[in-house]
Amino acid sequence: MAAITRLHLHHHHHAFPIIQPSLLLSKLSHSPSFFPNFHSTSLRKFSLTPLLCSISDQPLQSSSGAGSPSIVGDLLDYLNESWTQFHATAEAKRQLIAAGFQLLNENDEWDLRPGGRYLFTRNMSSLVAFAVGEKYSVGNGFHVIAAHTDSPCLKLKPKSAASKSGYLMVNVQTYGGGLWHTWFDRDLSVAGRVIVKGSDGSFLHKLVKVKRPLLRVPTLAIHLDRTVNKDGFKPNLETHLIPLLATKLEEASSESKEKSTSLSSKTAHHPLLMQVLSDELSCGIDDIMSIELNVCDTQPSCLGGGNDEFIFSGRLDNLASSYCALRALIDSCQSTGDLSSEHAIRMVALFDNEEVGSDSVQGAGAPTMFQAMRRIISCLVHEYVGEGAFERAIRQSFLVSADMAHGVHPNFMDKHEEHHRPELQKGLVIKHNANQRYATSGITAFLFKEVGRIHNLPTQEFVVRNDMGCGSTIGPILASGVGIRTVDCGIAQLSMHSVREVCGKEDIDIAYKHFKAFYQTFSSVDRKLNVD
Numbered sequence: 001m002a003a004i005t006r007l008h009l010h011h012h013h014h015a016f017p018i019i020q021p022s023l024l025l026s027k028l029s030h031s032p033s034f035f036p037n038f039h040s041t042s043l044r045k046f047s048l049t050p051l052l053c054s055i056s057d058q059p060l061q062s063s064s065g066a067g068s069p070s071i072v073g074d075l076l077d078y079l080n081e082s083w084t085q086f087h088a089t090a091e092a093k094r095q096l097i098a099a100g101f102q103l104l105n106e107n108d109e110w111d112l113r114p115g116g117r118y119l120f121t122r123n124m125s126s127l128v129a130f131a132v133g134e135k136y137s138v139g140n141g142f143h144v145i146a147a148h149t150d151s152p153c154l155k156l157k158p159k160s161a162a163s164k165s166g167y168l169m170v171n172v173q174t175y176g177g178g179l180w181h182t183w184f185d186r187d188l189s190v191a192g193r194v195i196v197k198g199s200d201g202s203f204l205h206k207l208v209k210v211k212r213p214l215l216r217v218p219t220l221a222i223h224l225d226r227t228v229n230k231d232g233f234k235p236n237l238e239t240h241l242i243p244l245l246a247t248k249l250e251e252a253s254s255e256s257k258e259k260s261t262s263l264s265s266k267t268a269h270h271p272l273l274m275q276v277l278s279d280e281l282s283c284g285i286d287d288i289m290s291i292e293l294n295v296c297d298t299q300p301s302c303l304g305g306g307n308d309e310f311i312f313s314g315r316l317d318n319l320a321s322s323y324c325a326l327r328a329l330i331d332s333c334q335s336t337g338d339l340s341s342e343h344a345i346r347m348v349a350l351f352d353n354e355e356v357g358s359d360s361v362q363g364a365g366a367p368t369m370f371q372a373m374r375r376i377i378s379c380l381v382h383e384y385v386g387e388g389a390f391e392r393a394i395r396q397s398f399l400v401s402a403d404m405a406h407g408v409h410p411n412f413m414d415k416h417e418e419h420h421r422p423e424l425q426k427g428l429v430i431k432h433n434a435n436q437r438y439a440t441s442g443i444t445a446f447l448f449k450e451v452g453r454i455h456n457l458p459t460q461e462f463v464v465r466n467d468m469g470c471g472s473t474i475g476p477i478l479a480s481g482v483g484i485r486t487v488d489c490g491i492a493q494l495s496m497h498s499v500r501e502v503c504g505k506e507d508i509d510i511a512y513k514h515f516k517a518f519y520q521t522f523s524s525v526d527r528k529l530n531v532d
């Protein structure tokens with residue numbers, strides 16, 4: 001983060017030296033005495049996140065385009081806010097409303113106009129936002145970027161309370177295909193949503209995030225598992241992946257036992273955990289009617305590497321794509337006149353449950369996006385009485401399925417096909433698979449690359465080896481839903497599905513620019529090619 005140069009710190013009226021942030025972090029980590037009068041309690045109050053995100057008064061500059069502001073600092077802020085799919089959706093909703101988008105509800109009638117900008121959420125874990133071109137006419141298409149809000153994680157079981165060998169434990173389920181060994185020995189906590197009973201008897205939907213380290217899954221010492229480095233670490237996911245919450249306290253008296261009983265009205269979960277949640281929510285334990293919580297890593301997302309060229313974070317798959325798409329839509333229609341010559345409808349669709357197949361009411365397998373398209377067209381037809389408005393619109397539409405891609409790993413290069421080894425910092429990766437695990441075709445790849453070529457943005461290609469299985473995305477699901485042209489692409493990353501992933505800083509800005517260029521120029525590119 002080149003724009004961050006120096007920082008003044010003050011604590012209890014003691015001025016500290018002006019210092020480079022990277023040196024500051026190193027000194028705080030290895031030599032607390034570097035700052036006189038800086039006590040351990042002060043360190044707990046000192047948030048590292050602003051250091052690593054956007055403390056400069058001047059916007060960061062992207063080296064992928066001279067003079068253009070970078071969105072990397074804003075992405076770090078988004079990642080640090082979005083511990084769960086619920087928080088990611090709520091933060092996206094907040095940013096869209098702040099940018100002037102009008103909130104809709106799927107339960108209500110819609111009143112839409114050309115030039116308008118709108119959004120709605122479903123389950124507070126999926127979101128659709130769109131901007132109608134001022135020159136839109138019935139039958140024109142949708143230009144969509146779709147991504148997903150969920151990531152592999154641990155989720156609390158409906159009955160999470162467990163006790164073993166004097167410890168309070170929290171029973172969890174595995175969600176998605178995570179690299180579960182990476183969750184051991186991490187400072188973990190919980191976040192998600194709860195249903196709280198209001199004073200008037202109503203029920204309130206609230207998000208909760210416990211920012212302090214609350215849980216830990218400890219590994220077994222090598223002294224008790226001598227062959228682990230030879231045979232590999234192979235934990236049983238049911239019995240070995242249970243986080244510790246606390247040591248079990250013996251009740252010293254009948255009075256304390258009665259107090260514990262009164263606290264445990266929610267016997268499915270530890271009273272201590274419920275107390276932590278009630279403190280966070282400023283409500284009574286008995287007011288918490290239901291919880292839906294993820295286990296989350298508390299380490300902030302940050303820049304790393306010798307030149308701060310990497311982003312180290314959880315949930316890059318797929319919040320990095322989600323945020324680039326979100327910002328591209330917002331920034332492509334924020335100024336007066338941005339939609340004045342647009343004939344199409346620009347859209348972002350963020351879905352939940354991609355990591356487990358998308359078959360849910362809030363997943364890409366549900367007809368959420370296509371139902372929205374039908375409703376949008378119905379609102380805009382006015383006096384039009386022609387045939388096939390929706391079907392014609394779909395045939396003129398184009399979908400960018402944005403999900404993270406596998407960058408070549410320098411220690412495992414043979415896992416990639418020899419001529420298709422995407423690198424970090426080299427632009428979006430277009431994904432191909434002859435067996436339709438990706439929805440890319442020769443036509444859709446060309447059109448998307450042409451958008452990049454016009455704006456001098458690089459692209460890469462990926463195809464899996466013939467002797468390895470290929471993952472998939474929401475691309476084929478959406479493409480086959482109603483027959484919308486689709487390209488699958490993504491930002492190259494390492495450590496996919498680890499609790500801590502890595503991608504290139506430059507690729508974030510390249511993806512954002514490519515997505516923004518897609519919204520602004522795809523109409524003109526598309527009309528130059530006639531296939532059918």
